[in-house]
Amino acid sequence: MSAAGGTISLLIGAVLLRLTFTGTYGRYVRVGMGPWLAVAGLAVFLLGLATLLRSLRHSSAAGADAHDHGADRVGWLLLAPIAALLLVAPPTLGSYGVGRGATVDVRAGAPVFDDLRGNGEPVPMTLLEFGQRAFERGGASFNGAEIELTGFVAETEQGGFELARYQIACCAADATPVVVRVTGLFGDVPPRDRWVTVTGVFQPGGDPIPRLAATAVLAIAPPNDPYE
Amino acid sequence: MVRAVADDAAADGERTGEDPEHFVSRSRGRDLGVAIVALVVLAAALFRPLLEDLLDRPAIAHWATVFVAIVVQAMPFLVLGVTISAGVAAFVPGDLLARILPSRPSLAVPAAAAAGVALPGCECGSVPIAARLVDRGMLPAAALAFLLSAPAINPIVLVATAVAFPGRPEVVVARFIASLIAATVVGLIWARTGHDGLLRMTRRRTVGEGPPLSVMMATAQHDLLNAGGFLIIGAATAATLQTVVPRSALETLGGAGVLAFVAMSGLAVIMAICSEADAFVAASFTAVPMPARLAFMVVGPMVDVKLIALQAGTFGRAFAARFAPLTLVVAMLSSALIGWWLL
Numbered sequence: 001m002s003a004a005g006g007t008i009s010l011l012i013g014a015v016l017l018r019l020t021f022t023g024t025y026g027r028y029v030r031v032g033m034g035p036w037l038a039v040a041g042l043a044v045f046l047l048g049l050a051t052l053l054r055s056l057r058h059s060s061a062a063g064a065d066a067h068d069h070g071a072d073r074v075g076w077l078l079l080a081p082i083a084a085l086l087l088v089a090p091p092t093l094g095s096y097g098v099g100r101g102a103t104v105d106v107r108a109g110a111p112v113f114d115d116l117r118g119n120g121e122p123v124p125m126t127l128l129e130f131g132q133r134a135f136e137r138g139g140a141s142f143n144g145a146e147i148e149l150t151g152f153v154a155e156t157e158q159g160g161f162e163l164a165r166y167q168i169a170c171c172a173a174d175a176t177p178v179v180v181r182v183t184g185l186f187g188d189v190p191p192r193d194r195w196v197t198v199t200g201v202f203q204p205g206g207d208p209i210p211r212l213a214a215t216a217v218l219a220i221a222p223p224n225d226p227y228e
Numbered sequence: 229m230v231r232a233v234a235d236d237a238a239a240d241g242e243r244t245g246e247d248p249e250h251f252v253s254r255s256r257g258r259d260l261g262v263a264i265v266a267l268v269v270l271a272a273a274l275f276r277p278l279l280e281d282l283l284d285r286p287a288i289a290h291w292a293t294v295f296v297a298i299v300v301q302a303m304p305f306l307v308l309g310v311t312i313s314a315g316v317a318a319f320v321p322g323d324l325l326a327r328i329l330p331s332r333p334s335l336a337v338p339a340a341a342a343a344g345v346a347l348p349g350c351e352c353g354s355v356p357i358a359a360r361l362v363d364r365g366m367l368p369a370a371a372l373a374f375l376l377s378a379p380a381i382n383p384i385v386l387v388a389t390a391v392a393f394p395g396r397p398e399v400v401v402a403r404f405i406a407s408l409i410a411a412t413v414v415g416l417i418w419a420r421t422g423h424d425g426l427l428r429m430t431r432r433r434t435v436g437e438g439p440p441l442s443v444m445m446a447t448a449q450h451d452l453l454n455a456g457g458f459l460i461i462g463a464a465t466a467a468t469l470q471t472v473v474p475r476s477a478l479e480t481l482g483g484a485g486v487l488a489f490v491a492m493s494g495l496a497v498i499m500a501i502c503s504e505a506d507a508f509v510a511a512s513f514t515a516v517p518m519p520a521r522l523a524f525m526v527v528g529p530m531v532d533v534k535l536i537a538l539q540a541g542t543f544g545r546a547f548a549a550r551f552a553p554l555t556l557v558v559a560m561l562s563s564a565l566i567g568w569w570l571l
Contacts (some may be wrong), residue, residue, distance in 0.1 A: 004261025005453050011265070012456070018304060028297035033304070040304040043311070044452065051449045071423030074541060075453030077460040079265065081299045083272035088279045090292035097290055100474035102512040118307065170350075172297035173466065176512045203495075 005075060006052030013045025019085065025223050027092045029171040060126045081098040092226040098154040098177045099173070106131035106210075116145040122199045124148040126228045127165045127178040134202060134210035138208045142202040149180060150197045150223065151211060162209070163198060168227040175227065184213040196223045197200045203207045234498030270307040287471055295467035298534065299327075301502060302459055309353025310350045310451045313360035318444035326365030333419035334371050340370035341411040344377030349528050350502040351379035353458060356451045368427055376555060377527040379503040380407035389525065392507035399522070406526045406566035410559040414530075417554065427543045458541030462534030466500035469533065473498060488505050488520040492561050495526035503529035519567025527561040531556045 019025040020038045029037070084090065106128065113133050116123055123145055125133075130149060133141050154164035160183040166175035182198050190196055200214040272279070283289045330336045347354060358375035363369050379385065381404050393399040492513070501509060506528045511522040531552050540548035 002449075004265055005449055007262055007265045009449060009452060011269075012303075016300070019300065025300060028293065028300045033301070036304040038301065040307040044303075047445065047449055047452070074461075076264075077457040078453065078466075079268045079461060081296055083268060084292065084296060086269070087272050087276045088283055090283060090296050093290065093291050093293050094286060097285035102514070105512055105514045116431030130295070167508070168505070169392075169508035170502040171301035173301070173470065173499065174501040174505040174509050175295050176509060177497060185278055 002055040006048045006050075006055055006091050007043050008075060008078050008082075009048025010052060011030060011048070011086075012078060013048055015042030017045060017084050017220040019089075024089050026225045026227075027089065027172070030168060030227070042166070083136060085199070092222055093166055093172050093175050094145075094152060095154040095164065097166075097175065098162070098179065102176060102177045104128060104131070104167050104176050106135050110163045112136060113141040115141050117143070120148040122148040124150070125161065126165060127151055127180050128228055130180055130202075130212070131178055131210050139202050139204050139210070146199060146201055146215070147212065148197060148199050150220070151180070152195050152222075153190050153192050154179060156192060159183060159189075160185050160214070161189050163196070163212075166227045170226075178228065179209050181209045182210045182214050182217070183211055185217065190217060190219060195220050233295065241455050256485065266393040291467050291471045294470050295463050298463035298466060298500065299459065302350070302463070302534075304451065305350050305353040305502075306356075306455055306459065307355045310448050311456065312353075312450055313356040314444045314448035316357075316360045316364060317447045318440040320364055324364070324442065329366060329370070331367060333367060333416060336367045336370040337373045337419060338412050339414035339534065341373040341377040341408055341415060343509075344381050344408075344411065345383070346378075347378040348382045348384045349516045350385075350504055351532075351535050353454070354378040355535070355542050356455050359542045362427060367419070369415045369419035369422065372551070373411045374528045376414055377408060377411035380526065382410070385415055385503050385507075385529070388504050389507040392511040399507075399518070402522055402563075402566050402570040403525050405570075406522060406559075407529070409566070410526060410530065410555070410562040413562065414551075414555050414558050417558070418551070422550075427547055455538060455540060458537045459534065461541075462500060462532075462537035465533040466498065485517075488516050489523055490562065491518040491526045492516060492524040493556065496524045497532050497556070499528070500532035500534040501528065518571040519564060522567040522571060523560055523563040527556060527559045530559050 016037055019028075020034055020041060025031075025034060025037055030127040110131065113129075113136055123149060127149055130147065133139060149163060151165035153161045154177070155162040160181065163180045163182050164177045166172075166177050168175045182200065184200070184205060197218045197220050198212060198214050199216040199218075200212040203211040203213040205211050267468075283292060330339065344354075347357070354375050357378075358371045361371040361374065386400055387402060388401055389400045390397065496506070499509070506525050510524045513521055513524070536548055536552050539551065
């Protein structure tokens, strides 16, 4: 399957390069992996191109692809992710996986935080930092400052919702969610899986999930780097 | 000129080489191949709305994202592994490794296991490399020990483990020792009782001949598609299991003792996450006792559904059917031993 194999490699390389340069790869792996994906994509693309050209040049000589064995046929399966990615790139992980497993342990190795000094502007932070601050000294380091959190709605409830964002170490297969409970909403609660930026203040409580008393909720488009 | 190996292909070669009928079907087969590629892409384009509807269902979207994530994440490592493997095929003479490496298993196996420290990467890359080493005359048991240890004890994985368990260096030490012991023991058991005949080296057949660079290219192309195809099977299996079996189902099993240990080992097998990431996942299981979490980190890089698919594809199903259970048992015992001693 020399010519077909070359074509498949060419397509894999092209899809990887496209994922990298459109930024879509951030849905699947750590954003830091971008350069490696680009290098791998380029290498596979060139390999496929060379194989294809060579196989076309040797099209009269049967020796060129003299080993069409069953073991090679499995390579066809690579067309599945190629087709999927070329046409409909699967979305970022959503609320489906929250609550199906362990959440991030905010107590492990949580740093000691300096108190926030409010200058009137809301302080943006990750859900992980929010959880760690809430745990450390019972949330004293928030110092009453206004906080800004970005994530998706994992679960809706009366007057609030669970805001979540995944931590990933390598790729979406190892994603572990961090959850913050947003309270104090009157009126409409955003639907599940909607990405939002929430502004509010830390609310101490006996809940294992830290709470944010919301002052504003803004619907946003899913960010390019959807994981923390 | 480099003449690359084609031992067990000799029979095939004799059967097919001079057969004019085959030439015809070959070239027709090639055209057909390209046509199929075009057809699949076209069909997928036509069914695009259907695919989009499917992705509106949360479970299917979750499956697709995890599946694509595992494949995308593995590609750079696979490319690295395939490049090294092809480089060895093209530039290392056939008998060099057999001549310079110790042939006594009691020496070769621990040395190969320890050499795993030098290959930074995750498990997908080490399968083609190990297969190539066997192909170049390395003692199979030693190559297998390397295959098991490389993804588990390389510096990147150890640093990731230290980051995931801050202030607990004993976790890193335990992981290193338990993985090294497991890899060495599996290698030694294989050297005594394994059947090297089971290592069906499908890969040997292709390499071709000519200047080193062209051998390297042909080998890389073949290895990439072969390993890549099995990676797809493994990734699809892992994504299915992750979607169907919620982590919480196994976590609740993980109350205490032996049950937790078995549950975490099973979880490592079905989750099939990269060895560079598994420490972070292990760290999130706060309710599970430490030795069971160690088992998760020792078993994962050595046995998981993605690796079993890759091994079955590279070395043959009969091999994987024996090697994977053997490795699983040894890895669990080793982490039990080290876990209760150190953690």
